[in-house]
Structures are given as structure tokens and as C-alpha cells.
Amino acid sequence: MIIYGTGFKAAEFLAPMLVSGLGGWRLQQAWQDGPRSYLGSTVSGFPNFFMLYGPNTNLGGNSIIYMLEGQIGYVLGAIQALQAERLAWLDVRPDVQDAFSSWVQSASRRSVWETGCHSWYTTASGRNTTNWPGHTFMYRYQVRRFDLAAYRVMPKRPAISSTSAA
Numbered sequence: 719m720i721i722y723g724t725g726f727k728a729a730e731f732l733a734p735m736l737v738s739g740l741g742g743w744r745l746q747q748a749w750q751d752g753p754r755s756y757l758g759s760t761v762s763g764f765p766n767f768f769m770l771y772g773p774n775t776n777l778g779g780n781s782i783i784y785m786l787e788g789q790i791g792y793v794l795g796a797i798q799a800l801q802a803e804r805l806a807w808l809d810v811r812p813d814v815q816d817a818f819s820s821w822v823q824s825a826s827r828r829s830v831w832e833t834g835c836h837s838w839y840t841t842a843s844g845r846n847t848t849n850w851p852g853h854t855f856m857y858r859y860q861v862r863r864f865d866l867a868a869y870r871v872m873p874k875r876p877a878i879s880s881t882s883a884a
Contacts, residue, residue: 731773731847739764740809752841756815756868757861758850759789765807765872766800768793774822775857776839776848778830784854788861795864808869825851 731753737745740763748754748763755761758775759768770789777785800808826832826846839848850857 732769737764737767739767751843752845752847754815754819754847756810756818757789757792757857758785759792759861760796760810760815760869762810762812762815765809768796773847774826775850777850777854780854785850785857788858792861792864799864799866803866803871804874806872806874808866808871810869814868822846822851 731749732745735745739745739748739761743763745761745764748761753773755769755773758772759770761767761769761772770786770793771782775785775789776782796808799805823845826849829846829849829851832840832844832846836844840846
């Protein structure tokens with residue numbers, strides 16, 4: 719048995735993967751001041767990019783499986799919306815992501831992780847990028863159904879058909 723003990727960087731999600739979004743923008747660039755997302759699943763500027771166990775979905779006192787089950791249902795809802803609405807892509811609106819991120823930071827200030835405790839859960843500037851600041855049932859309620867109104871969308875272009883004369 720060979721075990722590679724390479725360590726981990728809890729606040730550097732998806733490292734060392736390279737993820738490119740609109741205009742070639744890299745996820746590492748978007749997250750240079752710390753990861754931000756919407757519901758820990760989508761990132762503005764990165765259409766059709768979905769992740770599980772993303773920013774602010776870690777727990778300090780419950781099962782991550784419960785969170786992941788909610789995220790899986792949410793992502794499946796997004797895929798179903800793509801198909802049902804005949805969309806080429808969907809991308810979380812920046813204002814929606816910003817509002818969610820602001821709420822997470824505000825709620826985190828009252829948590830044990832930020833009341834005098836300095837740990838790997840926060841960035842050097844003190845921003846929580848790792849832990850969920852509330853109860854797990856609250857998270858599951860927020861991801862219970864996919865909300866297309868929170869996203870910018872790009873419809874699929876109609877297929878060009880060619881017919882030939884016989």
C-alpha cells in the first residue's frame with residue numbers, strides 16, 4: 719500500500735484544479751480574496767459549473783452527508799432546468815451571490831469560529847470561507863428546490879437543419 723500524505727488546504731477549494739469561466743476568467747482569480755459562492759454550489763461568472771462541499775458548507779457538529787444530499791438535489795434541479803428550458807447555460811447572478819455571501823459573513827460573526835478564535839476556517843483577513851454559519855436544516859431548506867430566477871441564462875440556439883434535393 720502506498721499512501722500519499724500531501725496535506726490539504728481547507729480554505730483553498732478545488733486546488734489545484736484549473737477552472738475557467740466567462741471570458742477565460744479563472745476561478746483562482748475570482749477567489750483571490752477567498753472563495754465565494756452561492757449555496758456552496760455555484761459561482762457567478764462560471765456557467766454550468768456546479769460543485770459539492772464548496773465554500774461555507776463545512777460543518778463543525780453534524781454530518782456533511784446531510785449537506786451533500788441537499789446539494790445533490792439542488793444540482794439535479796439545475797440540470798433539469800437546463801433541459802426543460804432548453805438552455806445552453808445558466809450562471810448565478812452576481813447580486814444573488816453577493817447577497818448570499820454577505821448573509822454568510824454576517825451570520826458567521828456570531829459563531830464560535832469567529833468570536834476570538836483564529837483557525838484555518840478563515841482567511842488571513844478573517845473572512846469565513848469554510849463553515850456553514852447556521853443549522854443544517856436551514857441549509858437544506860435553502861437548497862430544497864432550484865430557483866431559476868437566481869440565474870442568468872443563455873437559451874440554446876436552434877439547430878440549423880439542412881435539406882438536400884434528391
